[in-house]
Amino acid sequence: MKVVNLKNIEKSFGTLKALNGVDLVINKGEIVSIIGPSGSGKSTLLRCINHLEIIEQGTIDIFEMPIANAKEGEKTKYISEKELRKIIQRIGMVFQGFNLFPHKSVLENIMEAQLTVKKTPPAEAKAIALELLHKVGLDDKEKAYPSQLSGGQKQRVAIARALAMQPEIMLFDEPTSALDPELVGEVLQVIKKLAQEHMTMIVVTHEMAFAREISNRVIFMDEGKIMMDGKPDDIFVNPTHPRIKTFIERMI
Amino acid sequence: MESIIFYILAGANTTLRIFFVTLIFAIPLGILFAIGKIAGGKIIKGILDIYTWLLRGTPLMLQIFFVFYGIPQLLGIKLDRDLAAYIAFIINYTAYFTEIFRAGILSIEKGQFEASKALGMSYPQTMRRIVIPQAIKRVLPPVGNEFITLIKDTSLVMVIAIPDIMRNTKEIVSREASPETFIIAAVIYLILTYGIVFLFSKTEKRLSYYD
Ligand SMILES: Nc1ncnc2c1ncn2[C@@H]1O[C@H](COP(=O)(O)OP(=O)(O)O)[C@@H](O)[C@H]1O
Ligand SMILES: [Mg+2]
Secondary structure: OEEEEEEEEEEEEOOEEEEEEEEEEEEOOOEEEEEOOOOOOHHHHHHHHOOOOOOOEEEEEEOOEEEEEEOOOOOOEEOOHHHHHHHHOOEEEEOOOOOOOOOOOHHHHHHHHHHHHHOOOHHHHHHHHHHHHHHOOOHHHOOOOHHHOOHHHHHHHHHHHHHOOOOOEEEEEOOOOOOOHHHHHHHHHHHHHHHHOOOOEEEEOOOHHHHHHHOOEEEEEEOOEEEEEEOHHHHHOOOOOHHHHHHHHHHO | OHHHHHHHHHHHHHHHHHHHHHHHHHHHHHHHHHHHHHHOOHHHHHHHHHHHHHHHHOOHHHHHHHHHHHHHHHHOOOOOHHHHHHHHHHHHHHHHHHHHHHHHHHOOOHHHHHHHHHOOOOHHHHHHHHHHHHHHHHHHHHHHHHHHHHHHHHHHHHHHOOOOHHHHHHHHHHHHOOOHHHHHHHHHHHHHHHHHHHHHHHHHHHHHHHO
16 A cells, blocks of 8 residues: 655745655555755655645645645645544654653553544553553653653653554654664664564654664655655665765765 | 621622632633634634734723723613623733733644644644643743732722722721721732732642643
């Protein structure tokens, strides 16, 4: 199944073209890393997939259902809010800045959308939350509040919160960029675990070794475009394009 | 002396009645209008902007007079004094609460909205469960100030002859020439406002669990 299918999408902020004609197909089970210089449109690309940004050109299909359709000179047509929410809840997203709900405990953070969106019975939602806390290695933190956690712990809670909705694809936007170096490993470990379970994922990251290890596909973005899309070795071992080569040499 | 105190306390009853009725309506309306100002369409925003501008830009006393004397003449109806006072206070305080809650909601990080949306939550769910609970904590200090101001503002109802603390005090002073009555009135106001300060500092402590 084509989990994500973007055709020729464009997105501008004022006069700046953050995405300038991006085509991208993500198939079920693929683990795709997106790398590229800062400002190249990586976050914007992820955010277009789950409707945090509205596109101006192109089409978006998610789970092989049309979501957005923009024609030259016309306002983008999206499906209804309600239908969009049904799709979005099947997409998990993890942000660079965690965005946990500070007024809710760790357990409540993971239960929240299960209760409000999925209408899961509270006992079941709690069981799922505890199981996920175990999975991300935070068994003892269920009662803690986000402010009492380290960055690495916060991000693991955020991953658990997204997983609680049983997403069919996970989007990670630089999940370790806000972390102290010694806390990066514990978060990457969790993402690796998901990769081993063949979760479909798109991971924007600056962790080159990690990208190479977990992905079966790496995308290099530059100036709002996909400059290269290939197997990890094609990009990391024999980067043909000089820009990619410079970038990777700088990152490693 | 005792009868003086009881007479003023009877006035305090009126003061508290106006205080609570105003808050019961003005707070939920203020939250609703704040959301209207943030998420509403152009027309709703425009109407609410004019509303808050008018009500915050003119004296409350003028508004009380207008509701009690003006509206009945304009509409050819009769308005009970208490009802007129309630209406004037509610529309006035709603305007202030609208602005306070608007600022509170706008102070919540964009990431909270985005995380909620990414989880599939609707805008009303996001507001009710994520944004407003956090906004309430942030606006506690200005809301506390409004509560204290409201207690003191209720004394304005004496201008339409409602027997509150202030009016009863004035009546005793002019009848019995006993200036110490002012002190009794002041003490009652101080007790009420201290009660508010106390409750708010308690609430702030209770909500500090997630700092
Ligand atoms: N909300 C926004 N308003 C204005 N400009 C933005 C906004 N979001 C992103 N941009 C701009 O769009 C470009 C792409 O940004 P982004 O997708 O965040 O890049 P990346 O994630 O690759 O660093 C950048 O030049 C950035 O400054
Ligand atoms: Mg980014």
